[in-house]
Every structure is written in C-alpha cells, then in structure tokens.
Amino acid sequence: MLHLWLGYPNRTEMLAAYFVMYAVAAFQNADVLLLPGVWRTYRSVQASILGTVDADAIPTVVSCTQEEGLRALVSFAQELLPLAYQQKPGHPTDLQRLVLTRPNHFLPWRELAPSRQHVTGPGGPFHPDTVNKPGAFPSMLIFRGLFFESPKILQKATTCYYPSQQHWDAFVASQPEGIPTTETQQDKYFNIRCYGQPSYQRREGMKVVPKYFEHENRWASLLEQHHGEPIPIQTVYWWIQGKHRPGVQSGKRKRGQKLVKCPLFGPLTAYLLAADLSYTGKVAKPTTAEVAEMIRIIQRGSWKALLALGQITDDASAEETGVALKRVYDAVWDGLRTDEARMHVGYDPIVLEHLLCKFSRTSGVRAA
Structure with missing residues (x-):
C-alpha cells in the first residue's frame, strides 16, 4: 500500500535492502556490514541504480588491459562528443541521458558545462x-x-x-x-x-x-x-592550501x-x-606530466579511472603516472579525430583529467 500510494520503497531502496538482507543471510553475522569492502559495494550498487556513482565508491581494481582501457575511454569520449555541441540526440543513450540531467556533474568537457x-x-x-x-x-x-x-x-x-x-x-x-x-x-x-x-x-x-x-x-x-x-x-595549488610547494x-x-x-x-x-x-593566464598552462602529478597526489576520480582502465597500478611512481597519462592523452587526441572537435572541447591535459573523472563517475550507467 505504501509503495502504491507514496512510491516507497522505490526500486533503488528495495534493491539496497535486498543487498543488505542477502549479505547478512549469507554470512549469518550482521557484523559483515561493517567491513569496508561490503560498504563500498553497497554504495556502488545503490549509486548505479540512481545513476550517480561517487568516484570513491568504485573499487580500485585494474579490470582490463591497457589497450582495452584506451578503447573504452575513447569510446566514452566519442559517445559524449555530440553533447559538446549542445545537441540532444534523437535517441540518446543511457549515458547521454544521464549527462544531460546534470551536465555540471557528468559532462566531460570541462569548460562547456553550465x-x-x-x-x-x-x-x-x-x-x-x-x-x-x-x-x-x-x-x-x-x-x-x-x-x-x-x-x-x-x-x-x-x-x-x-x-x-x-x-x-x-x-x-x-x-x-x-x-x-x-x-x-x-x-x-x-x-x-x-x-x-x-x-x-x-x-x-x-x-x-x-x-x-x-x-x-x-x-x-x-x-x-x-x-x-x-x-x-x-605553486598555486599548494599556496591555495596555505602551504609552500614541496621541495622549495x-x-x-x-x-x-x-x-x-x-x-x-x-x-x-x-x-x-x-x-x-590557468585559463585566465594568471597560472601557467600545465603539461601532461604536471597534471599527472596532481592526479597522483589527489588520488580521486581520475586516479581511479587510470587504475580501472589498466593504465597504472596502485603504487605507480610519478614517472609511471606521467607516462600513462601521456599515452591516454594521445589516444583521446586521436579519438577526437578532427582539430575542430579538439578545439571545440578545449582538449588539453586539464580537460583529460576532467574526462577521466567523469568516466569514473558514470561507471554505474556504463556497466548497466
């Protein structure tokens, strides 16, 4: 009756509840819900139904080879390229529909978000x-x-x-x-x-x-x-946080x-x-290596994407991360195909970091 009148519980809440019930029944101990791995999986299941995966909920597991990962990311960029032109496809994919609901949160083309x-x-x-x-x-x-x-x-x-x-x-x-x-x-x-x-x-x-x-x-x-x-x-990155750049x-x-x-x-x-x-000219435009170092320091969505795409390992050094990001940068550059498309989305190392972050954030929809 509650479900019919109030829409509660909805599909997301019911699936989340089933997950908890199954986990407790399988292990015969409610303490299993306190394990970090179970909590992370619960969040991933719930978020994938909502279409709002949090990058922190994604397991940091290498799930494909380097070549497979590059193809997956290039396909992601190509699927969302039409949205850079503010085009609403006649028959949008699930991923395109998700991005259109909240472009500030999901659109990979950083400077084109509202x-x-x-x-x-x-x-x-x-x-x-x-x-x-x-x-x-x-x-x-x-x-x-x-x-x-x-x-x-x-x-x-x-x-x-x-x-x-x-x-x-x-x-x-x-x-x-x-x-x-x-x-x-x-x-x-x-x-x-x-x-x-x-x-x-x-x-x-x-x-x-x-x-x-x-x-x-x-x-x-x-x-x-x-x-x-x-x-x-x-220098600016550390200054904003009230710190001197390490090594000075x-x-x-x-x-x-x-x-x-x-x-x-x-x-x-x-x-x-x-x-x-950096887009105002007050800060120098970063190189791929500099953005790679930022990704390695912060270790959020873009770092998790590089892991999931098979480009790095958990203990990747600064040099290894830089090499990986350059490889990814070149693959997406080629995948965008034309100079007009690259210029329109403002493709540079900063946009690539943003693209990787959104790849992580939309993983639930892409996996569905």
Whole structure:
C-alpha cells in the first residue's frame, strides 16, 4: 500500500535492502556490514541504480588491459562528443541521458558545462574583462569554494562577481531568503554535494566569504613575486592550501612570507581553482606530466579511472603516472579525430583529467 500510494520503497531502496538482507543471510553475522569492502559495494550498487556513482565508491581494481582501457575511454569520449555541441540526440543513450540531467556533474568537457560557462562569460569573474578588476579573485574563491553547481548559479541569480565585501552583502540582502539561517535556506545558496561526497562545511559559507576577500591582497602579492609571469600550477595549488610547494628550500622563501589556507579548499578544490586560473593566464598552462602529478597526489576520480582502465597500478611512481597519462592523452587526441572537435572541447591535459573523472563517475550507467 505504501509503495502504491507514496512510491516507497522505490526500486533503488528495495534493491539496497535486498543487498543488505542477502549479505547478512549469507554470512549469518550482521557484523559483515561493517567491513569496508561490503560498504563500498553497497554504495556502488545503490549509486548505479540512481545513476550517480561517487568516484570513491568504485573499487580500485585494474579490470582490463591497457589497450582495452584506451578503447573504452575513447569510446566514452566519442559517445559524449555530440553533447559538446549542445545537441540532444534523437535517441540518446543511457549515458547521454544521464549527462544531460546534470551536465555540471557528468559532462566531460570541462569548460562547456553550465557553471563554468556562466562565470567565464560576460560579467563573470573569469571573463577577460573582469579578471583584473577588484574583487575578481575573492569571487573566484566564492565560485569554486561555495557556488559551483549551486542554485544561485544555475538560476543565474548572480554573475558571481563581487567587487567588494559590500557588493556581496548587497547581493545577499537582495535575495528572497536574505541571510540564510536554516539548512533549507543555506541549500538555496550552496550545493554541499557539488563535488560528490557531501561537505556540510559549505553551509557555513556566509562566515567564510569575508575570509575570501582577505585573500585578495595575498593573491596580488603572489602575482607580484612572479613579476607578471604566469605562476606554475603546483605553486598555486599548494599556496591555495596555505602551504609552500614541496621541495622549495626554506632559505629561498622570503622573510615574513606566511601562507594562509583558503577556507574549504582541500586537495581537489585547490587543483580545480588552479586549473581555472590557468585559463585566465594568471597560472601557467600545465603539461601532461604536471597534471599527472596532481592526479597522483589527489588520488580521486581520475586516479581511479587510470587504475580501472589498466593504465597504472596502485603504487605507480610519478614517472609511471606521467607516462600513462601521456599515452591516454594521445589516444583521446586521436579519438577526437578532427582539430575542430579538439578545439571545440578545449582538449588539453586539464580537460583529460576532467574526462577521466567523469568516466569514473558514470561507471554505474556504463556497466548497466
């Protein structure tokens, strides 16, 4: 009766329940549910039905040869290439349908997803006409730390450029919710699941924004230290996290140069912002080897994809990861076939990392 009237339990909930019941019955001990492998498998089963696999739920098992893995990734890229042209296929595949439901989360063409298109467009903080204006860098922090795939961006309620703290305050005051105090109101500003696993700290976003504006002068100082030249991506990656780049000798650091972490920026979001900045010219465009090192340090979706595609092993060195990523880069380059297609999707090492991440994220649908 509940199922007929309220749609509860639905297919996902029923299958998840059957999985738990079967596991307990098979082992005759409920403690089996505490094992990490069982929990990871449960999440994969549940997520595959929902079509929202979290990269962390994917077992890190090499499941194919190098050549098979390359063919699988190239096929994935080719299947989703039509969506780069904002085309809705007449008879979309399951994978295409999934990506169209949530392009910010699933589309492999990084710079063509709605959130990035919005903030790189006219008036956005990453637009060439805005990038050097006051408030641009704090606005970039707001975007990557708080507003990516958020309701306010999706609804185009803001350009996400705030010249000052006062402009941010005015924006908040202009919204129907005013200053959000409840979780429901906060979720209308911040998407706590924008990068997969929920980050409940994002609900504290209103307290964090003033700290982002405090980073404006620090960012200006970093740019000055590099005399207007693009900053190496790894330098910016560690700087965002309030750390010096490993390997830099303390004697070479300027006296009194204290770094401060940008709140809510961990390894993944620090890389994403550094990559965003490379498209503004403030950060040097990374090589394949540099992106491979980022993948190896962060070990999230793109790392798991390289494992599942048979390109690396769990203990791959920096050099081995770099060789693997270059091999994958060349295969996808050839798979895109034309210079027009490569240029349209902005194919580069950063886009390849994004492609690998989305390959992991959609594994449940591809395996169905």
